[in-house]
Amino acid sequence: xxxxxxxxxxxxxxxxxxxxxxxxxxxxxxxxVVALLLLMLRLARRNLFERPVAAYVQLFQGTPLLxxxxxxxxxxxxxxxxxxxxxxAALCFTLYASAYLTETWRGCVxxxxxxxxxxxxxxxxxxxxxxxxxxxxxxxxxxxxxxVGLVVQIIKNTSLATVVGFVELTRTxxxxxxxxxxxxxxxxxxxxxxxxxxxxxxxxGSWLEKRTRIQH
Amino acid sequence: MxxxxxxxxxxxxxxxxxxxxxxxxxxTCTLGTLLGTACAWCRVHGPRAARVIVACYxxxxxxxxxxxxxxxxxxxxxxxxxxxxxxPAAIVALTINLGAxxxxxxxxxxxxxxxxxxxxxxxxxxxxxxxxxxxxxPPALSRVWPGLTSQLIIIMLATAVCSLISTAELSYVxxxxxxxxFRQFESYIIVxxxxxxxxxxxxxxxxxxxxxxxxxxxxxxxxx
Amino acid sequence: xxxxxxxxxxxxIRGIHKRFGHNEVLKGVDLQVNxxxxxxxIGKSGSGKSTLLRCINGLxxxxxxxxxxxxxxxxxxxxxxxxxxxxxxxxIFQQFNLFPSMTAGExxxxxxxxxxxxxxxxxxxxxxxxxxxxxxxxxxxAAPHELSGGQQQRVAIARALAMEPEVLLCDEMTSAxxxxxxxxxxxxxxxxxxxxxxxxxxxxEMAFARKVSDRVIFMHHGRVHEIGxxxxxxxxxxxxxxxxxxxFPARPADGEM
Numbered sequence: 001x002x003x004x005x006x007x008x009x010x011x012x013x014x015x016x017x018x019x020x021x022x023x024x025x026x027x028x029x030x031x032x033v034v035a036l037l038l039l040m041l042r043l044a045r046r047n048l049f050e051r052p053v054a055a056y057v058q059l060f061q062g063t064p065l066l067x068x069x070x071x072x073x074x075x076x077x078x079x080x081x082x083x084x085x086x087x088x089a090a091l092c093f094t095l096y097a098s099a100y101l102t103e104t105w106r107g108c109v110x111x112x113x114x115x116x117x118x119x120x121x122x123x124x125x126x127x128x129x130x131x132x133x134x135x136x137x138x139x140x141x142x143x144x145x146x147x148v149g150l151v152v153q154i155i156k157n158t159s160l161a162t163v164v165g166f167v168e169l170t171r172t173x174x175x176x177x178x179x180x181x182x183x184x185x186x187x188x189x190x191x192x193x194x195x196x197x198x199x200x201x202x203x204x205g206s207w208l209e210k211r212t213r214i215q216h
Numbered sequence: 217m218x219x220x221x222x223x224x225x226x227x228x229x230x231x232x233x234x235x236x237x238x239x240x241x242x243x244t245c246t247l248g249t250l251l252g253t254a255c256a257w258c259r260v261h262g263p264r265a266a267r268v269i270v271a272c273y274x275x276x277x278x279x280x281x282x283x284x285x286x287x288x289x290x291x292x293x294x295x296x297x298x299x300x301x302x303x304p305a306a307i308v309a310l311t312i313n314l315g316a317x318x319x320x321x322x323x324x325x326x327x328x329x330x331x332x333x334x335x336x337x338x339x340x341x342x343x344x345x346x347x348x349x350x351x352x353x354p355p356a357l358s359r360v361w362p363g364l365t366s367q368l369i370i371i372m373l374a375t376a377v378c379s380l381i382s383t384a385e386l387s388y389v390x391x392x393x394x395x396x397x398f399r400q401f402e403s404y405i406i407v408x409x410x411x412x413x414x415x416x417x418x419x420x421x422x423x424x425x426x427x428x429x430x431x432x433x434x435x436x437x438x439x440x
Numbered sequence: 441x442x443x444x445x446x447x448x449x450x451x452x453i454r455g456i457h458k459r460f461g462h463n464e465v466l467k468g469v470d471l472q473v474n475x476x477x478x479x480x481x482i483g484k485s486g487s488g489k490s491t492l493l494r495c496i497n498g499l500x501x502x503x504x505x506x507x508x509x510x511x512x513x514x515x516x517x518x519x520x521x522x523x524x525x526x527x528x529x530x531x532i533f534q535q536f537n538l539f540p541s542m543t544a545g546e547x548x549x550x551x552x553x554x555x556x557x558x559x560x561x562x563x564x565x566x567x568x569x570x571x572x573x574x575x576x577x578x579x580x581x582a583a584p585h586e587l588s589g590g591q592q593q594r595v596a597i598a599r600a601l602a603m604e605p606e607v608l609l610c611d612e613m614t615s616a617x618x619x620x621x622x623x624x625x626x627x628x629x630x631x632x633x634x635x636x637x638x639x640x641x642x643x644x645e646m647a648f649a650r651k652v653s654d655r656v657i658f659m660h661h662g663r664v665h666e667i668g669x670x671x672x673x674x675x676x677x678x679x680x681x682x683x684x685x686x687x688f689p690a691r692p693a694d695g696e697m
Contacts, residue, residue, distance in 0.1 A: 062369070062415035064376035066387060067408045074401040152279065159281035160377070170284060177291065184295035187288040191280045198279035335499055336537035336596075340551035340603060341526045350550065354541035432541025433583035 004180045006189075013186075013193060016172035020197075023158045023168060026090050028151060031097025038102040043109065044127065053102065060099030065160050068092050073164045085166035093158065100150055108143040109135060145212055148205035152198045159194070169193055222397040223406055233389030234410065236303075240385055241372045241418070244310040248371065249364070251311060252318020257348065259323050270319065277316035283377050285309050290381040306378040306385075314371045321363050325356030358431035365422045369415050376411070386410065448511075450475045450638055451496060451607055455505035458491055465491045466502065467662035473607070478639045480649035480670075483659035484685065489642045492659070493609045496640070497529045498522045510606055527555065530600035534612040536592045538584040544571065544595045545580035548602045555603070563602075570598035574628045590621030597628055608632070610641040626652075646686070650674045658682045 038056070041049040060068065072092040076083040112135055120134040162171035173190035177183040255270045262270070277285065286309040290300060300308060329352050337347040357364070379388035386407060394403035427435075449472035458466040465488045473479055481489045494500040496507055501516040508514070510528050515521045538547050548567040552558045558566075571579055574594040584592055593613055600608060610629065614622040626648050633639060633652045643649055649656055649670065656673040658666040658681075666673065666682045677683045683690060 058416075059412065062373075063408050063411045064373040064387065066376040066379070067404055067411060070404045071401070071408060074404060078401050156279075156281040159283045162283070163380070170281065170287075173284070174287070177287075182295070183287070183291035184293070187284055187292045191276075191284050191288060194280045194284060195276060199275060202275070202279055330535075330537075332533055332535045332537035333539065336531075336533060336539070338499070338522075339497060339526050339529075339531040340599070341523045341555040342551060343523070343554075346554050350542075350554075351539050355539075358541065432539075432546075433543050434541040435583075435585060 004176070004182070006185065009176055009180065009182070009186055009189060012176055013169060013172055013189060016167060016169045017193065017197075019166070020155065020158050020168040023089060023093060023161060023166070024151070024155045027093035027097040027154050027158070030090070030094035031101050031154075034094065034098035035101035035105060038098065039105050039109070040131075042102075042106060043131070057099045057103045060096050061103070065092075065096060065157055066163060068096060069160060069164050085161070085164045088164045089158075089161040089166040092164075093154070093161070096157070097150070097154055100153070101147070104146045104150060105139065105143055108139045108146070111142055112138050141212065145205050145209035148201055148208060152201045152205070155197055155201070156194060218402055219399060220402045220406070223393060223399050223402045226393045226397070229389050229393060230386070230407070230410065233384065233386035234414075236383070236385040237372075237375050237414070240303075240306060240310065240375045240378065240383070244307055244314060244371060244375075245368050247307075247311045248314025249318050249322075249368075251315035252322055253353070255315060255319035256322040256326055259319065260326050261344070261348070274316045274319050277313055278320070282309070282313055282374050283380065285313060286377060286381055302378070302381045302383045305381060306375070306383040310371055310374065310378070313374070314367065317367050317370075318364065321360050321367060322356065324363075325360035326352055328359060329356060354430060354432045355434045358426065358434040361422075361426045361431075365419060365426075368422060369418055372415065372418055373411065449473055450477075450510060451640070452508040453492075453496070453505070454507075456492065456495060456502045456507065457504035458488075458495060458500060458502045465662050466495070469505075469659075469662070469664055471657065471664060471667075473638065473640060475606075475638055476636045477654045478633045478637075478652055479641070480653040480656045481640065481642045481659060482644070482646070482649060482656060482685070483665075487659040488662040489659050490611050493531075493611050493640060493642055496607075496609060497526055497531055499531075523555075527603055528606045530603055530605035530608045532593070532596055532600055532608065532610045532613045534615050536584075536589070536596045536616070538592050538596055538599070540584050542584075543580065544576065544582050544584065544587065544598075547584070547595060548599045551599070552602050566602055567598070570601055571595070573601075573631075574598045575624065588621060589617045590624045593617065593625045594628055597625070597632075601632075607638045607640065610639060610643070612642050612644070614643070614645060646674070658685065660685075 038049075038053050042053050069088065069092050072095075073083055073085075073088040076088055076091070081087075116134055116138070117130065120130045125133070158168055159170040161168055162174060165171070169190060173186050177186040180186065255274065258266050258270045259274075286305065289309045290302065290305040293300065333351055333355075334347065337351045342351065375383075375385050376387040378385055379391060382388065390403050390407040394400040397403065451471070451473040453469060453471040453473075456466050456469040457464065465486075469488070469492055471479075471492075481492065483489050491500055495502045496509065496514070498514055498516050506513060509525060512521070512525065512528075514525060538544075539550070542550065545564065545567045548570055549560075549563040552563045552566060553560060568580055571577060574597055576591060576594055576598070579587065579591065579595070582591075584595070587595065597613075613629075614625050617625065622645065626645065629639070629641070630648075630652050641649065641653070650673075651670075653670045655667060656670050657664055658673065658677075658679075660681050666677065666679050673682070674686065677686055677688055680690060
């Protein structure tokens, strides 16, 4: 048995960090685009899109991410697509993030007093103009703290991508733990890596939230 | 072609897994909420040393993934002599995880208690414990109930991750069924629908439970 | 409503000073309250009226001076002493501060049960009696958010009375009420005064203060500026500040510096 030093372990974990970050970024950007689209649909044609989008959100918020990953992975295979772990994970996390982001952003838009809509409508602005000049700027400010919280959630949840074989931080940790028979050290270090990624973001989110509250 | 027959035939096994999931959820949600309440009290009223320890606990478990936490508890702790079977390990991991989130949620409720309430309780001569348990906590719970409910549902869904340490809950038995019937996609569709039903039902149950047992007569959500 | 002839005052306030940061809110207040006396405290906002009241039951700590209630000095640093004090001194708040998770009856029963350790049945009967006394017969099971402001304040009065305090402090108890609800609360306080309670009332309701008080105190810039019987204060205010406060025309002598 080859003996691994702590430095070896650290080095290998460090190499897998970019994959965790890459998946998180893809999920956030892809999910953000889809979330915005769903939000616009929901706001523009409320009667038509309210139910389907709500169902979409409920599906992703009411089922385990583990199952979503399996469904996407095996579903893609069944549909004839060539599934690499990366594809499956990227697609699943994009959809997962989009559900949470659209729900959060919808909450921010609804937090804006009705008077803003009424005043801008009385000035004969179109719906698009209302959104662009009156509603979205205010919603954006409100949305920053909870969005930062969701970013932290996404980073943590990329750890589940290991079940479809995607090699990110947690999967690497699993492999190293099995090779070195040092699960205590390895998983401890993995936890510390995630903490180092997430804690600053959480602190940023809290600070932003306090600032937003003070301004109101 | 999708074929559900062999999967649906295995419904007794699904039921077994479901039972384990339900037990895990109920036990963990109860213990975790109690732990969270105790920690929240500690963060607001406790001595400085305790406040620091609780803060470290909360920040650590809220900023690391659950899968890593449970792997550490199940695979890592035996190295220092703490050996858990998979079901107890799942309970411990879920409870500690929920405790950290519940602490923050309930603490927000406690800290939003209007000062007048505390003054009124003081002026009636109520001691610290009675003030906390009767005057502060029930309205605090009613204010944060939606957030707490969401967190409890997240924990219920997190029980699926426990399948990775061989806890025989719903996801674990589904993996077995999928392997035996070679109908992975169908198996996972069925179980996803089961989880969906569980989460909707659980939310309804909690929305009924809160006002009935925990809030006194304070209205749920934004009560003063 | 005759001043009692007891020689030892029930509440003895001497030389109270209190500052918030750089702002000195109480600049040396002296006041003696006898048993069964009703005293109203009037004055502009910021004159220190509520602060004085809150010093009496320890909600605010004073910097200099002494307050003695029923023979016991007020010691803000000692929690046990404070709890003993608060069993003798009740308080009615401007914002009522009813406990939202308890019904009206439960609000009233809470302290007698937990602090005086009285039996549940006894407390329930007490609560029902008090609710009738404040005119809220049949509201035992009502939740606070189902009651109007005036009703909530009356429940708050009943809650304070359940502890059988020797002194009742009323801190602008009608200021948060819609005008049409003020009367029902004042009626309850009037009846308490007739029954011989010792009351210290901070209020803006001048007609009420005049009707119900034995003595009235006008506070100005943190001091007792003028003190006298209700009739003296409201019919014959002496100092220019009080005259201005009560919208009396200025006397020729006041106009000269």
